[in-house]
Amino acid sequence: MEKNEVLESLNFIEEIIEDDLKTDKYDGRVYTRFPPEPNGYLHIGHAKSICVNFGLAQKYKGKTNLRFDDTNPTKEDVEYVESIKKDVEWLGFEWEEEERYASDYFDQLYDYAVQLIKEGHAYIDDSSQEEISRMKGVPTEPGELSPYRDRSVEENLDLFERMRKGEFEEGTRVLRAKIDMSSPNMHMRDPILYRILNSHHDRTGDKWCIYPMYDFAHGISDSIEGITHSICTLEFEVHRPLYEWLNKTLRIYEPIQIEMARLNLSYTIMSKRRLLRLVEENHVNGWDDPRMPTISGMRRRGYTPAAIRNFAKRVGVARREAVTDVALLEFSVREDLNKITPRVMGVLDPVKLVITNYPEGQVEEMTAINNPSDPEGGSRTMPFSRELYIERGDFMEDPPRKYFRLSPGKMVRLKNAYIIECTDFVKDETGKVTEIHATYNPDSKSGEDTSGLKVKGTIHWVSIPHAEKVEVRLYDRLFLDEFPNGHKDKEYIEFLNPDSLKVIEAYVEPSLKTAKAGDKVQFMRKGYYCVDPDSTEEKLVFNQTVTLRDNWSKKQGK
């Protein structure tokens, strides 16, 4: 077997598709769909599903529908429709034609329900919710038949029509499929197909007061749209017999439902309900808080669509439940940002450095390459002067072995500028270093270095009189526990990291003055940052997207 064949190994869904292609099961078509319910913001778990569905269609020259599963007007809102469309587009995918809605099919769905009634496969049940629940039984024991199960077709038809007309109160009657009350699969025990909901629907207005349940609407919608492979998550596996029963019984086109494992991420929660609580209780600042695993949060954080798509590829597709390490996501983010971001200088924890032999008032424009890994990225200049800010961590009075930054008597290169030697430093009464003194070597200027000096360390800096003061928001993981959701005796809220957000003031080079919201940069030796929409004319706000890998501090920590 050749190497590239190994690389091209198929996941189990691709195997199914290629098999279907071979046997011409769907006339060579591949048609998937992404079916969100418009009741919340999309998160990284949805992103995986989006990448799988759209990705499969791209790979096999097929199509993908975006279809909103809007069958429950009491829980859904148009507000979410726009955010979902934006997120899918931002991820870089295009759905086929206009987006679809399950509600587009309410008329057809109603007709199919009538067909089931006429053919003796559905009935109106007058039982209360409690009674239906009780008669359903438990998984280990069969349920019992509803006393309304054997109504005549005529009576069922009449009742269903009157349900539609709004003659009955909410909760008084439902339409149920007549399948098997003793099935070991609870979903086959005469599942409810329609319920009465006196709710205004965002798209159909007040036309309906009965609404189809997920199982009824979803499979038939797939059928109507000609979907070939209906991909969902593992928990819908038990729904598959019903999915198949409906289309088969109605004698309409039958797509196949394929279940895959949902994405779980370490140190992260992924349920809409739990994320909503974080927002409502103000543990975070909204759905697009950069600490949120929502697509809008990650976008604001500075993650890129390519990074998320690559991450989804690395996670893969399988049927076993898994928890993916967030480190894999962070790797994908760094990988993409490393390719595309300009390198700039920003000092996050400043300490003053005075170049004592540099003329007061003198300013030199130093040339800086924007991105060494991008030959077309060009260069810029940054002003250099006698007084600079450097990173507090880049100086140690009493350094450990192999510390190649500044310390008394030691030399470092100031990136894009001169080699300096530390001559002195000043401490305040608490022992905190307040000022560092150094001398520079005029022959060591970057690009024209004739000094012959070799130094091991290079540090970043900004010129104090020219520096731009900005706000920087540093983020750490939102939860301290690897599985915030995996403890029986503790709630995920208890694992919230109290230090997940730190707001600091920092100094950045003047070229950043014109940066716009969404701009992404690498602060050299620190990490990737992007400009937050909270930025104003007076003050730029940067979000820390992700830090650079840092082997030095890792070693020190040991």
Added chain:
RNA sequence: UGUCGGGUCGUCUAAAGGCUAAGAUCUCUGACUUUGACUCAGGAGAUAUAGGUUCGAGUCCUAUCCCGACAACCA
């Protein structure tokens, strides 16, 4: 104690009865470096258990163990 699904390096994914179980990430070593980044080179690290079939088993069979899903007029 029902039905269905699932158990391969710490993590995610490969290997369709056949070479020393592969790759990515994480981690460790080293090289390079005007970013302790990137890049490059190398190391460590897994078939849940017990039987069986077979010349040969991660893969097939049996049993056991472990994990998950299912009892909404939610999706």
